Amino acid sequence: MDEIRREIKNIEASAERIKALADGNNAVAKNASVILTFVYLLKFLTPSAEE
Amino acid sequence: MEYWNRYTETMPREKLEKIEFSYFKNLFTYGKSHSPLYAEKLKGLEVGDLKTIDDIKKVPFTYKEELRKWQENVDPFPYGGLLGVPIEEVSSFRQTSGTTGRPVYVPESYESWQWRIEAWCHILWMAGFRPRHRLFLPFGYNVYVAFWEAHYAAEKLGCEVVPGGALDTKGRVNKIIELKANAMAGTPTYILNIAQEALGMGIDPKSFGIERILGAGEPLPEATRKRIEATYNCKMFDHIGSTETCGFAGMCEAQKGLHIIEPFFLVELLDRETLSKEVAVGEQGVIVITPLGRRSFPVIRFNTNDVAVKGPSQCECGRTSHKLMEIVGRVDDIRKIRGVLFSPKAVEQLVRSEFPEIAEYEIVVTRKDIMDEITLRIEVDRKLGKEQADEVAKRLGERHKIKTNLSCKVKVEPEGTLPRYDLKAKRFKDMRGDH
Numbered sequence: 129m130d131e132i133r134r135e136i137k138n139i140e141a142s143a144e145r146i147k148a149l150a151d152g153n154n155a156v157a158k159n160a161s162v163i164l165t166f167v168y169l170l171k172f173l174t175p176s177a178e179e
Numbered sequence: 180m181e182y183w184n185r186y187t188e189t190m191p192r193e194k195l196e197k198i199e200f201s202y203f204k205n206l207f208t209y210g211k212s213h214s215p216l217y218a219e220k221l222k223g224l225e226v227g228d229l230k231t232i233d234d235i236k237k238v239p240f241t242y243k244e245e246l247r248k249w250q251e252n253v254d255p256f257p258y259g260g261l262l263g264v265p266i267e268e269v270s271s272f273r274q275t276s277g278t279t280g281r282p283v284y285v286p287e288s289y290e291s292w293q294w295r296i297e298a299w300c301h302i303l304w305m306a307g308f309r310p311r312h313r314l315f316l317p318f319g320y321n322v323y324v325a326f327w328e329a330h331y332a333a334e335k336l337g338c339e340v341v342p343g344g345a346l347d348t349k350g351r352v353n354k355i356i357e358l359k360a361n362a363m364a365g366t367p368t369y370i371l372n373i374a375q376e377a378l379g380m381g382i383d384p385k386s387f388g389i390e391r392i393l394g395a396g397e398p399l400p401e402a403t404r405k406r407i408e409a410t411y412n413c414k415m416f417d418h419i420g421s422t423e424t425c426g427f428a429g430m431c432e433a434q435k436g437l438h439i440i441e442p443f444f445l446v447e448l449l450d451r452e453t454l455s456k457e458v459a460v461g462e463q464g465v466i467v468i469t470p471l472g473r474r475s476f477p478v479i480r481f482n483t484n485d486v487a488v489k490g491p492s493q494c495e496c497g498r499t500s501h502k503l504m505e506i507v508g509r510v511d512d513i514r515k516i517r518g519v520l521f522s523p524k525a526v527e528q529l530v531r532s533e534f535p536e537i538a539e540y541e542i543v544v545t546r547k548d549i550m551d552e553i554t555l556r557i558e559v560d561r562k563l564g565k566e567q568a569d570e571v572a573k574r575l576g577e578r579h580k581i582k583t584n585l586s587c588k589v590k591v592e593p594e595g596t597l598p599r600y601d602l603k604a605k606r607f608k609d610m611r612g613d614h
Contacts, residue, residue, distance in 0.1 A: 129186060165290045169297050172472050173184055175201070175442065177194040 132174055140167045183304035183336075187442060188498045195499065199442045200232045202471035207238065210477040215260035216241075216249045217477060235445070236455065240467060240482040243275075246283045246423065257284040263477045264288050273324045275422045276603065285324070285422050291475035292331075295425045298443045298470075299332035302429030305438060305498075306393050306416035308362060310337030315360035317351045317373060319344030324422045325396055329364045338362065348376040348599075355387050364393040367403050368604040374410045375538055379561075385412040393418060393429075396603050398506050398524055402532030404434075419485075419506055423478055424468045428503055436490040436502040445469040446501065447480070448489045454482070458489050463507055484509050514609060516544060516551045519584050523607040526555070529575075529582050536560045536571050539597040546611040553587035555579065558597050 143163040150157035182188045187195070208226050210217035220239060228237060246261060253259030255266045261283075262269070269286040276282065287295070308314065314333045320326040320342070333340050341358055343351050351373060354360075363370065370392055374384040392407060392415045399417040407415045419437055420426030427444040428437035439446045448464030450456045458464035466483045486509070490502030507513075508524045515521070523542055530537050539558040544551060555575060559568045572589040580586050598605075 162289070165293050168290055168472075169293060172294070172443075173297070174186060175198045177197045 129174055129176070133171075133176065136167060136170045136174065139163065139170075143167060181304075182498070183301045188301075188500065190499055192492060192499055195441055196232055199445045199471065200229075200235075202442055203232075203235055203445055203469060204229055206469065206471055206474075206477060206479060209474060210263065210479055213263045213474070214477045215253070215262075216245070217479060219260075220245075221479075235447075235469075235480070238480050240454070240480050241478055242482055243283065243423070243484075244280075246478075247281050250284060251281070258286045258476075261476055262286055264291075264475045269475065272322065273327070273422055274322050276323060283423060286475050288475035291473045294443075294472050295328060296331045296335055298440050299328045299426050300336050301440045301443070302418045302426050303329070303332050303336055303338075303393065305429050305431045305496075306418070307391055307414065307432060308333060308336065308338055308393070312362040312391065313339045313341060313358060313360045314362040314364065315341045315343050315351075315355050315358070317343040317346075317348075317355075317363065317365050317369065326364070328420075328426055329393065329395065333364075348373055349380065352377045352380060352382065355389070356382070359388060361388055362391045362393075363389055364395055366396040366600065366603065367394050367399050367407060368397060368600050370394070370407055370415075371403075371410070372599050374407075384410055387411065389413045391416065398508060398527075400524055400528040400531060402528050406531045406535070419503070421483065423476075424481055424483065425470050425473065427468055427470070431494065431496040431498060433495045435494065436504040437506075438494065438496075438498050438500045438502055441500040443471060445471055446503075448487060448503070451486065460489050460491050461504075463488050466503070486513070512607065514544070516553060516585055521553075521583060521585060525583050526579065527606075529578055533578060534571065534575060536563060536567075537575070538594075539599065540606060541597050542607045544607075544609045544611060551611065553579075553585060555587050555589045556592050556597060557589060558592050558594055561594055 143160045146160040147157050204226050211221050224237060229235060249261050250259035268288040270289045271287045271292055273285045274282040316326050316330060318326050330340050341360055343354060346354060377384045389411045390413055392413055394415060394417045404415045416430040417437060418426055418429035428439045430437050447467040448458050449467055450458050451465055454465060463486050466485045466487055468481050468483060469479050486507040487503040488505040490504035492499055492501045508522050513520055513522050526542055530540055536559050537557050538560060541556045543554045559571055568591045572591050576587060576589045
């Protein structure tokens, strides 16, 4: 599960970066936001009891 | 055994509870800073006061009446003080049915809706719905949440979804046959109505080829569940949820109670008298729910007023979540009649398990002078003659007395007299006025 959690963080960082780069491109920004919604879900589905 | 999320569904209880407590604290903090309702309600209580999971009992319950109050004349319209995100983030509107008062308007952001759908995927997968299923949803969905969740979740897990709105019952029977639908979801009442309609058209519902049905919107007594299974030659599953809380528990292949979808929901089953203690396995308790990841409409310790029997957290399916063994009904539905506690569910259980000849029924409670009277209005199978119908009525009266300790009148009505429902059935009418 640790490896999955690391990948989720990578996706999150990439999606945030795409959003920042979107520069007024609504379609790109929106789709990056949609990815971030699913990042939220992925985090919710893979919780660590240690955190 | 296949799971939707093996990681959380088979997680040891201790870990699961730790995670739920952590999610609860996150929601507590979020609610205090984003929801006017909770900013007010949780004044004087800080997240640091919640040191163990037992400390969540320090957090006051949320009642439906409060939700209504915080929406009346409070901006932003129509969500008022319940909104947990900027209104620009709301992407869909739902509302409660308003059966017990003014409806509650529920805002869903894209994130919260997807969170809801994910919880529902657990329910459908657990009930054996798979990408091979062509799922027919016999209902015109609208402002109520009913069937929207089923639609989106089934689509997400790979089923082929057929929206069956804007058709009458006969049209739906024809569409099921035409498309060879092999799965359905619906209120138990309407699933039975479809079967009755098909029989009237000279079609045996067993010939549909429906493999699985998920019950929604109404309690599903075991007798009704088995009757539907026999009628369609299929497997019938139950789930429970509401507009405010989302679908929060569902039935697995073992068909023994409903698994709570953990850690999406923290569900407490509290003793009915004091609402302060978690009941033991086998006991009845009031369901109190916290959806742990929904931010557009944060709801913390929502007292549902529903009563359920607590089940064990061991199941032959291997899931470790707590279970609700039986949904007894709403606290409001349980009435005192001639000094005896009466649950309409007991009548449904009786009718569905022992009286296949009864096509529809209704319970009416009236008061004559100081005496309460129960009348069971029934419609029987069209093939029965008057003598046979009277015999069914007599037997029902006798069995009712044995099952409930209350005598009743039974009135046989002509076919088509009693209302048919495609959403929540309202078969219990208490006309006494002061109950």
